[in-house]
Amino acid sequence: MAPVPAVCIENVHKRFGAVKALHGVSFNIAQGEFFGLLGPNGAGKSTLINALAGLTRADRGQLNIMGYDVVREYRRARMSVGVVPQELVYDPFFTVREFLRFQSGYFGVAKQSRQWVDELLEVLDLTEKADVNMRALSGGMKRRVLIGQALVHKPPVVVLDEPTAGVDVELRQQLWFFIRRLHQEGHTIVLTTHYLEEAEQLCERIAIIDRGELIALDTKSDLLARGIFRSLHVVASRDIESVPVKVRDKVKAVHGCSMELRLRRDSDSVVEVLDTIRGAGIDVRDIHMEDDDLEDVFIQLTRRSPASETSGGSV
Ligand code: ADP
Ligand code: MG
Secondary structure, three states, rough: OOOOEEEEEEEEEEEOOOEEEEEEEEEOOOOEEEEEOOOOOOOOEEEHHHHHHOOOOOOEEEEOOOOOOOOOOOHHHHOOEEEOOOOOOOOOEEHHHHHHHHHHHOOOOOOOHHHHHHHHHHOOOOHHHOOOOOHHOHHHHHHHHHHHHHHHOOOOEEEEEEOOOOHHHHHHHHHHHHHHHHHOOEEEEEEOOOHHHHHHOOOOOOEEEEOEEEEEEEHHHHHHHHHOEEEEEEOOOOOOOOOHHHHHHEEEEEEOEEEEEEEEOOOOOOHHHHHHHHHHEEEEEEEEEEOOOOHHHHHHOOOOOOEEEOOOOOO
């Protein structure tokens, strides 16, 4: 029998008044995956994650974590997942250590987890701040505490909603190192980010949602292969004075002896294009091809850049 999926999302709908935040989203995440959930601002990513965490209730559909229904088996589902929310919510009167201990108490694991809390403080570089009030911490530090908070009960599934938004480069790299380690130790990781290069580096499979609907779900390599265009870079032995008419509409840039062309994957032949260029008397010395990156594919699929706003009410 196949192992139960880490996350199972089936036909989930959620409205906020007139806004359809989620409109029939379904997909599964296998145990041990490093999964990316991408989409423009307002696409419904946080709503989906909050529904998984039991923070908001879906109007329709079903969500399971490690086989447990997040509504009917809330307690077990909640024990199986650690969520780092997008919004920083915390009690400003707690110290960092108190906050983490309190959380472990909530999960009924306070006794077993004293040592684990100390370990978390250490690995998140918070030991020095352990007895400082939450309200006195910088945004980046608070983010670390919230990651610790998501892990106090050692959940098999870890969900991070934009964990690196507004975080400086150094902390970002530390966080990725730490999250990679969690993944290597066997945790299932679900990550939303609008830094596409992060998703491109880290995630094995990627779902793209847009206006509350799933518009793509694929391995990273298959998603990248969906790019409509690729680039051909040509280097000639001399400066390129004029571009052959036949390929002029494909030329993106000419700089001295080099030229970049955008070719359609489905209909442009690299060989024919090169023949045309050589036929026009350009002595080609070197070429290289470059695939579109995830950001290009994302824009083609959603027709928006990752950080742009969508009008929430539209269908
Ligand atoms: P994302 O995380 O992808 O940026 P969200 O899930 O936060 O998107 O939001 C999806 C849509 O639902 C947006 O149009 C947002 O304005 C709306 N929305 C989210 N939460 C609420 C709420 N509590 N009340 C009203 N509208 C909401
Ligand atoms: Mg969000």
